[in-house]
Amino acid sequence: MPLDRKPAPNDLRAFWMPFTANRQFKQAPRMLVSAQDMHYTAADGRKVLDGTAGLWCCNAGHCRPRITQAVSGMVGTLDYAPAFQMGHPGAFELANRIIDIAPEGLEHVFYTNSGSEAVDTALKIALAYHRARGEGSRTRLIGRERGYHGVGFGGISVGGIVSNRRVFGSLLAGVDHLPHTHLPENRMTRGQPEHGAHLADELERIVALHGADTIAAVIVEPMAGSTGVLLPPKGYLERLRDITRKHGILLIFDEVITGFGRLGSPFAAQHFGVVPDMITCAKGLTNGVIPMGAVLTSAAIHDAFMQGPEHVIELFHGYTYSGNPIASAAGIATLETYAEEGLLTRAAQLEAHWEKALHSLADHPHVVDIRNMGLIGAVELAPVEGQPGKRAFDAFLRAFEAGILIRVTGDIIALSPPLIITEAQIDELVATLGKVLKAGS
């Protein structure tokens, strides 16, 4: 092995890896040792084109100088500040900058350390908000089939992915689910699908069943990513907004993936022209560099808590690392990088090229659907009989060998490259994926 290549650690037993086939991985490890811009470097020295922005989070690409400098500078200036009853300037500055790019009407930021915590925080705020207004009977939470809202108990309860739920007991009580929006008639759609706005009307059925005065909030991903890129049909989110408003139910958009430019606007709410009462975000908030999430709320929600004696804590909730100085510095530098390079709208410019490239895979072996929006795409494969997920997982392994990082969920290949990708790199990513699909059985 040449001296400039780092050896892989040779004992892999201790680390129990998250959402990973541990035994398979440890037999044939896929180690990344460095990254720059659009590429990772694997332990054997190979450059790997990042087709997934890490895990949907490195929207500005990797090891970007402004973010690296901000983080290293803050580590040596203010390593930590207590998050409760004390403050530091960075957390306030970042909150203001997030609100500057957020949809009109969202005016406050509550920090968490992850998307999962942002979701659980938003659900708790929804319950406490109704109680603060004297509507404490609103305790039900409505999620959606195939939704992914992280892995906290709140998130898996409103989430709708069976393997994330089935072995974890009875979850939160009082949760119901809307049907998912993935309809066969929308196969091979380019952009937003035509059919399915009526699926939002299922909320009326749920309201009729339970009574609006028992329902606190509805949470959906405006575009569902982790479950395999499920796009909202035209008119669906608008209808969901109308029905929630009519019944006094809060609408929460989980924008952990769609936040920070993925669809060509800062948030999906702006892309679709539908403003929820709360947005959860994480990932791209710090370009994935330091863990951080956030809940954005309307003034009405925030203000409902600002009552009672002024020395009393208004919301008994928060994390040791809520808005920590280093994450805040990373967040500010990330938003500056996005602004300087026009990254929050770049997906809209690349979308046509992306769509054309992706759909060129339609006639490849076992491809049953392709869907895209902004800089996100999915290529769905027919499962191997009796072995769901195997075909896509094998493609993922071959893709890594071929020099591209893709992500798979079941038999769906999801692509979400950093927003700095060039048209030539899109062509390279898709051409390599095409070869990988052709080489599969």
Ligand SMILES: Cc1ncc(COP(=O)(O)O)c(C=O)c1O
């Ligand atoms: C929509 C959505 N919500 C929540 C999460 C959970 O975020 P985290 O893994 O940071 O807890 C994710 C992660 O992919 C997500 O896609």
